Amino acid sequence: MISASSLALQNVGYRIGSHQILSDLSLAATQGRFLAIVGPNGCGKSTSLRMMAGLIKPAAGQVVLDGQPLAQFTRKALSRQVALLTQSGQVPGNLSVRELVGMGRFAHQTVLSRASAQDDAAIEAALVAMDVQDLADRPAAALSGGQLQRCRMAMTLAQDTGVLLLDEPTTYLDLRFQYGILDKARALARAGRTVVAVLHDFTQASLYADEVAVLSQGRLVAQGAPAAVLDERLVAEVFGVRTQAVHAHGAVFHVPRSAMRLD
Numbered sequence: 001m002i003s004a005s006s007l008a009l010q011n012v013g014y015r016i017g018s019h020q021i022l023s024d025l026s027l028a029a030t031q032g033r034f035l036a037i038v039g040p041n042g043c044g045k046s047t048s049l050r051m052m053a054g055l056i057k058p059a060a061g062q063v064v065l066d067g068q069p070l071a072q073f074t075r076k077a078l079s080r081q082v083a084l085l086t087q088s089g090q091v092p093g094n095l096s097v098r099e100l101v102g103m104g105r106f107a108h109q110t111v112l113s114r115a116s117a118q119d120d121a122a123i124e125a126a127l128v129a130m131d132v133q134d135l136a137d138r139p140a141a142a143l144s145g146g147q148l149q150r151c152r153m154a155m156t157l158a159q160d161t162g163v164l165l166l167d168e169p170t171t172y173l174d175l176r177f178q179y180g181i182l183d184k185a186r187a188l189a190r191a192g193r194t195v196v197a198v199l200h201d202f203t204q205a206s207l208y209a210d211e212v213a214v215l216s217q218g219r220l221v222a223q224g225a226p227a228a229v230l231d232e233r234l235v236a237e238v239f240g241v242r243t244q245a246v247h248a249h250g251a252v253f254h255v256p257r258s259a260m261r262l263d
């Protein structure tokens with residue numbers, strides 16, 4: 001049984017050399033909610049997720065999981081609670097898809113322990129959830145981009161954590177699997193997990209997320225309900241794109257004015 005978790009960046013700062021990447025950034029992901037992070041390329045979205053996963057440490061401020069600073073967790077204890085689907089990843093060696101997905105179970109095993117029945121069940125459930133059971137015995141390195149992305153998501157699911165951090169999870173996926181992965185992410189949130197996903201598509205953010213956080217130049221610009229936050233003014237200011245916002249189905253759709261020949 002996974003434990004409920006809430007994860008927050010509190011006034012964090014982060015720099016690489018003289019480059020200030022994140023500045024006084026506070027961002028809270030709440031248990032049972034799907035938070036989407038949007039923002040221009042290079043604004044610090046992946047850096048924020050990596051910091052939430054404990055892979056990098058803030059130079060200022062702190063990261064807090066269930067009220068406890070992340071610094072107090074061992075790497076393994078943290079991996080049992082927080083999973084990160086990275087934007088891309090090399091597949092090590094000649095792993096089969098089942099072995100790749102099994103890597104999601106490392107946090108639940110000890111050096112000496114063999115894979116348990118619980119590990120096997122979690123791997124099978126993850127393969128089925130991402131509809132990749134037919135690929136299970138194939139070498140992961142030989143998969144197409146979309147197949148590999150679904151297998152990497154299965155690995156993330158197999159980790160069975162309370163918090164899932166998904167960096168552009170729909171990358172490489174055709175429409176069916178894009179919506180499939182977002183449906184799955186929302187279902188996980190509804191079932192009590194904490195889901196944070198970096199998304200570039202406002203329509204997807206608006207349709208699937210409970211909340212959206214907008215980052216720009218390492219700072220939080222806005223956070224709230226997607227249809228309220230993602231308005232024409234914000235999109236023009238933050239992304240430099242003039243759009244017409246169309247509200248339907250409780251979501252907001254941004255149509256570029258250049259495509260409508262309105263500019």
Ligand SMILES: Nc1ncnc2c1ncn2[C@@H]1O[C@H](COP(=O)(O)OP(=O)(O)OP(=O)(O)O)[C@@H](O)[C@H]1O
Pocket residue numbers: 016019021039040041042043044045046047048
């Ligand atoms: N290892 C690194 N060394 C130097 N600069 C880095 C490093 N990692 C990230 N950066 C810089 O930090 C900034 C934020 O990067 P980050 O990957 O968090 O952006 P992002 O919002 O996820 O972008 P994208 O939408 O393009 O994926 C960028 O300017 C990037 O060049």
